[in-house]
Amino acid sequence: MEYRFADRINNLKPSAIREILKNTDPNVIPLAAGNPAVESFPIAEMREIACKIFDEQAGVAFQYGITEGYPKLRELLRQRLHDKFGMGTENDELLIVSGGQQAIDLATKVMCNEGEIIVSENPAFIGALNTFRSYGAKLKGVDVLDDGMDIEALERTFQENPNVKMLYTIPSFQNPLGTCTCLEKRRAVYDLCVKYGVVILEDNPYGELRFDGEDIPTIKSMDTEGIVIYCGSMSKVMSAGIRVGFVLAPKAIAAKMTVGKQASDVHTNQFFQMLIAEYMEHYDFDGHIQKIRALYKHKSGLMLSAIRETFPKEVGYTIPQGGLFLWCTLPEGADMLAFVQFVKERGVSVVPGVAFNVEEGTPSRCFRLNYSTPSDEKVVEGTRRLGQALQEFLAK
Amino acid sequence: MEYRFADRINNLKPSAIREILKNTDPNVIPLAAGNPAVESFPIAEMREIACKIFDEQAGVAFQYGITEGYPKLRELLRQRLHDKFGMGTENDELLIVSGGQQAIDLATKVMCNEGEIIVSENPAFIGALNTFRSYGAKLKGVDVLDDGMDIEALERTFQENPNVKMLYTIPSFQNPLGTCTCLEKRRAVYDLCVKYGVVILEDNPYGELRFDGEDIPTIKSMDTEGIVIYCGSMSKVMSAGIRVGFVLAPKAIAAKMTVGKQASDVHTNQFFQMLIAEYMEHYDFDGHIQKIRALYKHKSGLMLSAIRETFPKEVGYTIPQGGLFLWCTLPEGADMLAFVQFVKERGVSVVPGVAFNVEEGTPSRCFRLNYSTPSDEKVVEGTRRLGQALQEFLAK
Numbered sequence: 001m002e003y004r005f006a007d008r009i010n011n012l013k014p015s016a017i018r019e020i021l022k023n024t025d026p027n028v029i030p031l032a033a034g035n036p037a038v039e040s041f042p043i044a045e046m047r048e049i050a051c052k053i054f055d056e057q058a059g060v061a062f063q064y065g066i067t068e069g070y071p072k073l074r075e076l077l078r079q080r081l082h083d084k085f086g087m088g089t090e091n092d093e094l095l096i097v098s099g100g101q102q103a104i105d106l107a108t109k110v111m112c113n114e115g116e117i118i119v120s121e122n123p124a125f126i127g128a129l130n131t132f133r134s135y136g137a138k139l140k141g142v143d144v145l146d147d148g149m150d151i152e153a154l155e156r157t158f159q160e161n162p163n164v165k166m167l168y169t170i171p172s173f174q175n176p177l178g179t180c181t182c183l184e185k186r187r188a189v190y191d192l193c194v195k196y197g198v199v200i201l202e203d204n205p206y207g208e209l210r211f212d213g214e215d216i217p218t219i220k221s222m223d224t225e226g227i228v229i230y231c232g233s234m235s236k237v238m239s240a241g242i243r244v245g246f247v248l249a250p251k252a253i254a255a256k257m258t259v260g261k262q263a264s265d266v267h268t269n270q271f272f273q274m275l276i277a278e279y280m281e282h283y284d285f286d287g288h289i290q291k292i293r294a295l296y297k298h299k300s301g302l303m304l305s306a307i308r309e310t311f312p313k314e315v316g317y318t319i320p321q322g323g324l325f326l327w328c329t330l331p332e333g334a335d336m337l338a339f340v341q342f343v344k345e346r347g348v349s350v351v352p353g354v355a356f357n358v359e360e361g362t363p364s365r366c367f368r369l370n371y372s373t374p375s376d377e378k379v380v381e382g383t384r385r386l387g388q389a390l391q392e393f394l395a396k
Numbered sequence: 397m398e399y400r401f402a403d404r405i406n407n408l409k410p411s412a413i414r415e416i417l418k419n420t421d422p423n424v425i426p427l428a429a430g431n432p433a434v435e436s437f438p439i440a441e442m443r444e445i446a447c448k449i450f451d452e453q454a455g456v457a458f459q460y461g462i463t464e465g466y467p468k469l470r471e472l473l474r475q476r477l478h479d480k481f482g483m484g485t486e487n488d489e490l491l492i493v494s495g496g497q498q499a500i501d502l503a504t505k506v507m508c509n510e511g512e513i514i515v516s517e518n519p520a521f522i523g524a525l526n527t528f529r530s531y532g533a534k535l536k537g538v539d540v541l542d543d544g545m546d547i548e549a550l551e552r553t554f555q556e557n558p559n560v561k562m563l564y565t566i567p568s569f570q571n572p573l574g575t576c577t578c579l580e581k582r583r584a585v586y587d588l589c590v591k592y593g594v595v596i597l598e599d600n601p602y603g604e605l606r607f608d609g610e611d612i613p614t615i616k617s618m619d620t621e622g623i624v625i626y627c628g629s630m631s632k633v634m635s636a637g638i639r640v641g642f643v644l645a646p647k648a649i650a651a652k653m654t655v656g657k658q659a660s661d662v663h664t665n666q667f668f669q670m671l672i673a674e675y676m677e678h679y680d681f682d683g684h685i686q687k688i689r690a691l692y693k694h695k696s697g698l699m700l701s702a703i704r705e706t707f708p709k710e711v712g713y714t715i716p717q718g719g720l721f722l723w724c725t726l727p728e729g730a731d732m733l734a735f736v737q738f739v740k741e742r743g744v745s746v747v748p749g750v751a752f753n754v755e756e757g758t759p760s761r762c763f764r765l766n767y768s769t770p771s772d773e774k775v776v777e778g779t780r781r782l783g784q785a786l787q788e789f790l791a792k
Contacts, residue, residue: 001590001593001595001621001622001623001646003507003595003646003648003649004507004561005506005507005652006505006506006507006508006509006531007509008505008509009505009506009652009655009656012655012656012659013655035459035460036459038454038455038458038459041454041458043450043454043458046450046458047447047450047451050446050447050450051443051446051447054439054442054443054446055443058434058437058439059434060637061637062434062437062439062442062635062636062637062638063431063432063434063635063636063637064431064631064636064637065637098494098639098661099661099662101659101660101661101662102660102661105659105660105661109402109404109405109530110401110402110405111399111400111401111402112402113402113403113404114510127658127659127662130655130658130659131659131660133659134505134656134659135402165400194397197397199397199399225397226397227397235460239458239459240458240459240460241456241457241458241459241460241461241663241665241666241667242458242665242666242667243494243661243662243663243664243665243666250397250399252399253399256401256405259405259408259409259526260405260408260530262523262526263408263497263501263523263526263527263529263530264497264498264501264527264660265494265495265497265498265501265639265661266495266497266523266639267637267639268639269637269638269639269665269668270637270638270639271637271638271668272665272667
């Protein structure tokens with residue numbers, strides 16, 4: 001039979017990164033990954049809680065749950081976002097979702113008709129871009145400068161495209177850049193979106209992972225008008241494999257997302273929702289996060305030292321104050337895709353910058369590095385190999 | 397801000413059943429549920445395996461996994477479907493999904509453009525209907541008779557609607573009817589779909605739960621042409637709350653579903669995929685299923701006895717040979733919605749038949765009963781109350 005697929009899915013390609021990672025041979029050091037460090041998960045405490053749930057609450061943990069999420073976890077997360085980050089009004093609702101990716105999926109599902117426009121930071125997280133494409137949304141990119149989006153370009157984009165439905169941004173430790181949007185620009189983004197009636201999808205999977213500098217308020221914390229859908233994730237602080245994230249959104253939007261989630265997967269894994277609730281309530285969640293920050297400060301430091309030692313001066317790179325990534329830029333005229341291949345042959349994988357382009361077909365001289373996944377030794381060795389390869393490649 | 401939602405989500409209402417269940421007071425016996433019995437889950441064995449995973453494989457269990465699913469579980473399920481049920485050719489691929497609901501979601505996502513037609517058994521599982529609506533598909537219902545769909549009506553529907561993309565069916569222990577499509581009709585459905593180029597979405601969450609009569613081959617087991625997407629679920633045999641299901645589909649479709657799943661939730665909870673794999677490999681999975689069958693044979697028997705004792709003769713009901721449900725029909729002229737309200741005031745909740753109508757606005761004289769969720773005592777007491785209420789209501 002010749003299959004006639006939906007148009008939405010014909011536009012989608014498998015994630016370049018996941019394909020790169022799948023085919024990696026064991027001799028290649030994967031600086032291309034985006035995985036958190038397994039040492040950053042509180043495994044021993046999770047085991048303790050897991051046994052307790054088996055012994056005391058199996059009847060709840062293994063039965064169907066409600067779509068909005070396990071009530072205690074919703075309450076604890078809501079409280080935390082409010083007390084620590086000043087987010088959430090009585091007009092907001094907190095929902096549990098199956099990882100941050102599902103938050104993006106549901107937001108798009110409820111907000112965007114096919115052909116409507118989503119504006120995104122450029123470059124941007126490829127997983128989000130693919131989700132937008134899977135709903136037939138049209139994408140417009142706004143370049144990100146050192147301190148966040150080019151605000152003039154953002155306003156111009158809104159003016160030129162009256163049917164923009166949503167703006168996608170990762171203001172803290174952006175993927176792939178590793179940098180933050182400054183406070184002034186967060187306000188400017190918010191004000192512009194209020195002015196043009198655009199919903200903001202604020203994706204903040206790395207917000208808790210700041211290891212240098214001062215916290216910057218989220219855009220959601222400024223949301224008096226009810227235009228911000230805020231997405232958080234447990235993937236970088238508890239475990240990525242359990243697929244638990246959350247959304248703080250205006251009630252009217254959250255109600256639609258709930259109906260959308262019923263049709264997607266009914267509810268998120270109940271056992272791990274309960275486990276996280278117990279952990280947040282009875283263990284030292286903040287102390288645990290401090291340890292993750294120290295871990296990534298250490299690992300990013302190793303990578304930056306190796307970069308300073310071995311990279312040619314003409315190669316640019318961002319200096320992250322948190323998160324998992326940094327972003328390198330080759331000098332003008334360099335063929336980035338040829339370099340990614342060149343370095344892979346020398347035993348290091350990196351993600352080519354084109355993978356993060358909002359509008360396909362635009363060129364890139366950049367690549368993304370990750371320091372959270374490999375061991376300390378491999379971070380150093382991989383970065384040095386990269387430096388050596390850069391020297392050779394740029395001398396050609 | 398006045399929100400402008402996507403059309404797809406404006407068509408959706410919250411699941412009537414989930415809303416009924418949410419608002420139930422503790423004095424009301426919920427014969428409206430569709431939950432498996434918690435006693436049917438192998439909790440002790442799951443606990444044992446969970447500890448082992450924490451001790452030996454935490455680094456895999458809590459890290460990101462691959463979208464297609466945990467390799468060992470895919471292999472075991474594929475083998476089981478092949479060896480026990482004769483399903484799967486080398487042209488098929490097995491994927492792990494986040495519960496049976498996601499299988500339906502992904503199938504629709506990859507196959508159906510907005511405005512294209514999905515034909516469904518009528519009445520049908522409300523969760524599937526809502527998913528179809530969430531993609532803007534148009535629904536056409538074909539009435540189900542005692543032994544499966546009205547085959548002439550099915551062919552007429554295909555003839556009258558040249559853009560039918562997919563047929564949705566639960567051939568075994570249908571939700572809400574509780575009955576099975578006979579072998580002859582399964583073949584007829586398959587042949588018609590080959591003839592008209594329609595993909596079959598065969599949903600089989602209850603297939604393992606036969607407690608009377610002989611197994612009937614699945615439609616997928618006849619699939620030489622690669623037109624059947626088969627959906628299975630762990631919700632009724634291991635646990636509903638863990639959200640693990642699977643799909644056996646032609647490779648070309650499975651590849652698209654994988655890309656769709658990357659954009660939905662990246663992958664399914666890795667820990668419980670590993671747990672199920674370990675259970676299937678090293679424990680007595682078939683023996684466990686035998687116990688569930690005995691449990692539901694017992695519970696359905698209790699309900700049927702109470703029905704025979706207390707229901708007025710003019711009320712019809714199906715006699716299930718498996719699954720979780722039976723379906724009652726009031727005599728002509730009776731106001732079913734008034735009855736559902738009447739019986740609720742007498743302390744029993746049932747699901748009104750209209751909730752399962754494929755085309756909204758069509759009337760129904762039916763309601764659905766469930767015997768798997770309440771305790772034995774409550775199954776008997778609830779059914780007796782229902783009989784009493786029927787006597788009173790029909791005498792009015």
